[in-house]
Amino acid sequence: MDKNMGCLVLKIIFLLGLGVTATAGETDKTSRHPNLVFVFSDQQASDMVGCYGNDQIITPNIDQMAAEGVRFRHCVSSYSCCTPYRGMLMSGQHPLYNGCLANDMQLLPGKGNHLGEVLRDGGYRLGYIGKWHLYGGLRDRPIPRGPFRYGFDHEFFSNNCTVDFGAESAFYWDEHGKRVKFGKWEPDGQTDQALDFLDRHADQEQPFALFVSWHPPHGHVDGYAAPAEYEKLYDLAEIKLRPSCEDTLRSRTEYLGYMAMCTNIDQNFGRLLKKLDEKGIRDNTLVVYTSDHGDLLRSHGIHDWHKSVPEHVATRVPLILRWPDKLSPRVSNMLVGTLDLMPTLLGLLDLQSPETCQGRNYAEALKNEKDESTDSVPLFFWGEKSDWRGVYTHRYTYAFEPPSATRGVNVLYDRQHDPHELNNLFTSPAHRKVRDEMHALTKKWMVKFRDEHIPFDTVKQKIYVDPDAARAQWSPDQAKSGALKGRPVDLLGSVSAPGGTEN
Template sequence: MNLLFQWFFPVYCLVMSFPFHKEPSFQSIKPNLVFILADQWRAQEMGYMGNTQILTPNLDQFASESLIFENSIATLPVCAPWRASFLTGQYPLTHGIFYNDKPLPNKALTLGEIYKEAGYQTGYIGKWHLNGHKRGEEPFSGRDKPVPADRRQGFDYWKVREVTHDYNNSFYFDEKDEKQTWPGYDVFPQTDSAISFMTKNKTKPFALVLSYGPPHDPYFSAPAEFKKLYDASNLTLRPNVPEEFQDSARRVLAGYYAHATAIDHAFGKLIRALDSLGISDNTLVVFTSEHGDMLMSKGVLKKQRPWDESIQVPLLIRYPDRLGKISRRIKNPIGTPDLLPTLLGLSQLEKPSTIEGRDFSDELISGKDISNEASLIMLPVPFHEWRFANGGREYRGIRTSRYTYVKDLRGPWLLYDNQSDPYQLTNLVDNPKYASLQKELENLLQTKLKERKDEFLPADEYMTRWNYLYDRQDSLRASNYLQINR
């Protein structure tokens, strides 16, 4: 027996010293990143936010295990600018994408490149909207062309369309620039592609962006089984929808909800697939949107405007290994440029010096709210559906956890107490009772602008600086533009 023990014990010690017998800690394993992006989904349209008429069961369940950001703010609430700020962690007047369909410079350091350099497999599926078109080319001419390999900003797995708002049997381009088709409603095969990517890379760290087109208009093109879930006549509208627009608003809202519930269905499939792969605990999953949609609040549709329906977006983050799976609500605002550095912090990757946003990962891990008093909102150049001729105007503002304060080139424009006036029905600007509050918010805005070295100039100044041309009729404005009554 002694001889057997003398032989066995050294072998046992040697085997037990091998790394695969040790419990891995999160510090030694790179987390995966799955970033799911919807287009034009406003924050208010979620079950977990108290909306009882929209059906989002999978997102609601996910929210019950996630951080819920109640004031996730689109710094510049429109498509390409949001994407550029998210991928670079920079503000629009730094990266230069403050207008749709302008090309993000190749020199930009982006999420895909940072994670790839850290050893990640990188993938992007769906809408891109950052290749743009060259100066002088026909507006929107780049939307149906492939994105060259050197313009993919570090993403290798590539199933992408620059821009489309046709969500049925739409086409895309693969890694070889070969044209392919998403069969049926594209949200579903795009989700299947994401699941395939995750499955193939489950044993190595990966970073994946899945970018859906809906619920962006057209509002009435979701699959029939989702459209039948909503009867427009029974929908309740926000109180800030003018009476004369309410019938059309209900029809639009029903179609919008159908898109949203279809995405929720696909999201549930993706999360269940991730769970079945056994890598959920070490995967950082994010769900958010580029901007909201007015949906006839204030009598208008779509985005760019500084009201909450446009600037507030859903933001859920789940990462069990570091954040646990107990839901927690974050009250203070987070802006678009803050997303990338915060994700890098949660991934334990170094924040490059090019990033301007703030990393809130330590506070999130510690269980605190984030230490951000206000997030900047801006529109350096109004364009397209909110061009000058349609009432568009340049603005800068801030959104705190309670207040909205906005200036245009003529001076203070909007002031809302969103706690007592959640539908922003009463503008308090220049109301003597709120003079001290307005001064406080003005000082805070000026501090934010000084940090960004933002001079708040007229739109033409920025278009000239970046050698951009206005699209079509965007530049037309009334001769008395700065004197028009608010």
């Protein structure tokens, strides 16, 4: 064994010691429904987890759960941006229907049909810990009790959305609207809250659903810096960059911090898994690990943005489900999009999905160990400079934008022959037929959602309650309000899309 491999093994043994331990003699704490622990990081691409083929990143606890559960090769964030992803997760609806067309737009009330509301009404004790980013507008304010917690009425600990994770600054809002500082790195403090929730509810007859939303490895006020003890686990000179990323000191530095944050997240995830073992509820608890979207990390020559592009380093995320009572360990090749998460989760928990859900329920396929045949997952983005639509299939990534857009998001990648998406085939005459096929799939999804590709500037003028929000560039956080008049799909019904969006 060479020196580097030996060091890596020792690091993994150390971190596993902090995380998961086996429990002798599980106690039988079953309930009418299984418990749910849904954990999601922020901006963690699937290639930044060990079990997805990255041999340099240290994520032993996530990797161990992948060996014990169902790992999906193709989980796709249909809208690789924070608020839009969360809106789809919590509503099961496309952004034109739930309101979250961009960051800091307020998720429309669910009227009993949002994920938290269905779980609450189905008898679950709910807990939500971490980043929220669904209240809209000004981020520096607490989320009041009531309809804008969308069913998470029981225990709610969030800082809404902040990008200062350091021990001196990390905090949450209490129920009186006061800041309470953790005094430690934000995910560490949030995990403490999650462990306390499990300690108090694991022994109860009522099933619980705990959501933990960690903000790292998203960049923050200190760039991609991580706690020193985690950065020490990596050697700047030994880091391997993606083939799509230029090898520079800045790139290496960002990778080191990013991977160190991923390792911290993994260690905290291990703490949660260990608690489930200690409480004897491992077998009857569905655990989900995923992320809202990936991070470019300076790939593809894009240095001014981290996400919201169709390349798979921004859209493909980890998705791992473990439920020892019901799901056999395996690797699934199913295409799963963000809209599929809510109906699939509810199906696994034996709860009825509302008719408002627009995704696919894969619960029976998972229980029967069969991969359903799905040809594509929709991709989309609304923005001032970029306004594109596309699809992700088992083989291809495709997206197009109207001529008025300025970012140049017209892409066709054949990932079977070009797994790192280095060769854009959009203008290749030899691939015109494939491009037409992918465009037809994209248009089919657009018709399904009544998406007429109306320019985002026009959209904003129609949907915001506050005119200042419509004038704000990128984020209505500047205008303090992200409230909408109603469903965008209804408000835009009388607006005609301009020409020029065809392939």
